[in-house]
Amino acid sequence: MRRRRPRGGALVAALATLAFSAALGAALADLARTELRLGAERRLASRLLGALDACVADVAGALPAGWDFAALVTGPDGTPGTADDGALTAPADCTAIARAAPGGPAPDRVVVRVEARVGAARRHLDALVRRAPEPGAGGLLWLSAPPEAGAIGGTAAIDGGDSDAPLASLAAPGDPDALDAWIAGEGAHLDVSPATLAPVAGPAPPLDDLRSRVQAVPYAGTEALVASGAPAAVVAYVAGDLDVADARVGAGLLFVDGRLDVGGTLAFQGVIVATGGLHVASGAGLTLDGGLWLGVGSPALAIEGALVLRRSPGAVAAADALLPLPRRAVVAGTRDVG
Amino acid sequence: MTLAELLVGTVLGLAVLAVLTSAVAVAGRMLIAAGARAEGEDTAQLAMEAFRFDVRRAGWDPAAAGHAALVDARADGLALAADLDGDGRIATDSEESVAWRCVTASRRLSRIVGLQSMPLADHAVGCAFRYLDRDGAAVAAPVAAADLPRVRAVELSLRLLPPGLSHPASRFLLAALRAAP
Numbered sequence: 001m002r003r004r005r006p007r008g009g010a011l012v013a014a015l016a017t018l019a020f021s022a023a024l025g026a027a028l029a030d031l032a033r034t035e036l037r038l039g040a041e042r043r044l045a046s047r048l049l050g051a052l053d054a055c056v057a058d059v060a061g062a063l064p065a066g067w068d069f070a071a072l073v074t075g076p077d078g079t080p081g082t083a084d085d086g087a088l089t090a091p092a093d094c095t096a097i098a099r100a101a102p103g104g105p106a107p108d109r110v111v112v113r114v115e116a117r118v119g120a121a122r123r124h125l126d127a128l129v130r131r132a133p134e135p136g137a138g139g140l141l142w143l144s145a146p147p148e149a150g151a152i153g154g155t156a157a158i159d160g161g162d163s164d165a166p167l168a169s170l171a172a173p174g175d176p177d178a179l180d181a182w183i184a185g186e187g188a189h190l191d192v193s194p195a196t197l198a199p200v201a202g203p204a205p206p207l208d209d210l211r212s213r214v215q216a217v218p219y220a221g222t223e224a225l226v227a228s229g230a231p232a233a234v235v236a237y238v239a240g241d242l243d244v245a246d247a248r249v250g251a252g253l254l255f256v257d258g259r260l261d262v263g264g265t266l267a268f269q270g271v272i273v274a275t276g277g278l279h280v281a282s283g284a285g286l287t288l289d290g291g292l293w294l295g296v297g298s299p300a301l302a303i304e305g306a307l308v309l310r311r312s313p314g315a316v317a318a319a320d321a322l323l324p325l326p327r328r329a330v331v332a333g334t335r336d337v338g
Numbered sequence: 339m340t341l342a343e344l345l346v347g348t349v350l351g352l353a354v355l356a357v358l359t360s361a362v363a364v365a366g367r368m369l370i371a372a373g374a375r376a377e378g379e380d381t382a383q384l385a386m387e388a389f390r391f392d393v394r395r396a397g398w399d400p401a402a403a404g405h406a407a408l409v410d411a412r413a414d415g416l417a418l419a420a421d422l423d424g425d426g427r428i429a430t431d432s433e434e435s436v437a438w439r440c441v442t443a444s445r446r447l448s449r450i451v452g453l454q455s456m457p458l459a460d461h462a463v464g465c466a467f468r469y470l471d472r473d474g475a476a477v478a479a480p481v482a483a484a485d486l487p488r489v490r491a492v493e494l495s496l497r498l499l500p501p502g503l504s505h506p507a508s509r510f511l512l513a514a515l516r517a518a519p
Contacts, residue, residue, distance in 0.1 A: 103401025103426035333517040335398045
């Protein structure tokens with residue numbers, strides 16, 4: 001009887017199964033690799049977008065407060081058409097260049113092209129930067145340097161206003177955490193209303209430019225501070241220190257080109273600027289509805305009596321109508337370029 | 339070889355073959371499911387990325403013509419504007435005018451660029467927009483025209499359930515409007 005030879009069917013089946021399994025495994029591996037690569041790309045894109053946003057915020061926050069951006073566009077040499085046009089100081093791994101915005105000249109604004117780098121990857125964004133609608137740097141108290149600890153030996157009450165449009169208690173160059181710590185460190189001497197926003201880091205007030213502008217318009221002197229009644233809002237300029245020894249009221253813009261020393265009581269509606277700082281003596285009081293902008297004094301802020309500082313958009317707007325006041329730079333829009 | 343040996347061998351062979359076939363079938367189904375899952379997740383993610391870039395640039399107005407970022411705001415859609423070429427106008431037939439729509443009837447999320455509708459995601463079992471004000475409080479949709487400037491952030495939540503998946507691919511994105519009101 002003739003024996004049939006084995007045909008190797010099992011081997012064929014095993015090989016076919018192996019081949020099919022290998023194909024499935026390869027497909028799965030390819031899928032996983034594709035997803036891993038997509039995930040890495042998305043992480044990188046998110047990091048780049050975050051770096052761009054941080055760069056724009058840092059660059060805009062570091063821009064000096066002022067009235068326009070002409071100096072930014074022409075660069076440090078002040079001459080248009082040169083290599084330094086629009087060059088801005090930017091953090092590491094980031095560059096920023098300002099250029100004039102299209103359209104009409106008003107309101108003053110610039111387009112800042114920002115490039116952020118993460119490793120070898122880079123991304124660009126255009127940011128539209130303009131001046132803030134409200135004068136100042138976003139704080140009721142605008143200082144040229146962080147305040148010193150223990151500046152308030154008496155009492156100070158700061159009210160940022162209604163919840164619809166509150167202001168920060170304090171704006172000054174420096175680390176916002178340090179400003180927070182100063183607020184906390186003043187303890188019971190400083191009463192900040194709940195509606196008031198936390199301190200913000202910002203540029204120093206441009207007091208030299210503001211002085212020039214004040215001196216370029218008709219201004220009053222100390223007679224603008226009257227003993228009683230409803231004072232007219234005016235621009236007042238005082239060369240040197242100003243001592244207020246009795247009861248005075250005033251309104252508008254008071255520019256003290258020196259130290260403001262309150263030994264009596266002063267009630268003011270508008271903006272008070274004191275390039276040499278503020279001292280409120282024990283038993284004295286300053287009540288200000290508007291803004292208080294101080295230069296570098298020794299110290300810039302010394303409150304032994306009582307300071308009441310309240311938000312008053314109307315009073316600040318009235319002062320701004322008398323003489324346009326400086327404003328901080330804010331980002332008004334962005335556009336991802338690629 | 340006896341008949342018994344042949345039967346035992348056949349049974350063993352069939353059993354092994356059945357196990358192998360089942361394993362391969364399971365692996366095949368896993369591959370299909372993984373592919374569908376990956377496609378669903380990628381589609382949802384791509385929709386979110388497109389939405390993020392649209393919101394980031396909304397209100398771009400370098401010519402200071404006064405264009406609003408958010409033109410229309412509803413629970414099932416919104417419309418954004420940006421003067422991308424800086425000519426002071428919003429060309430409604432271009433990428434300067436972008437709308438997003440959740441079409442519940444067809445379970446589709448569409449991005450309408452100018453006058454052209456571009457389906458972004460099908461099999462959308464959940465798709466909704468939400469609007470927040472400066473304090474993070476919700477602004478009721480549809481948002482009245484007078485309240486549009488109050489909206490400072492927009493949220494899109496999306497759930498896609500392509501065929502073959504038991505659980506949806508879910509994403510939500512909250513993006514702040516960059517343009518100052």
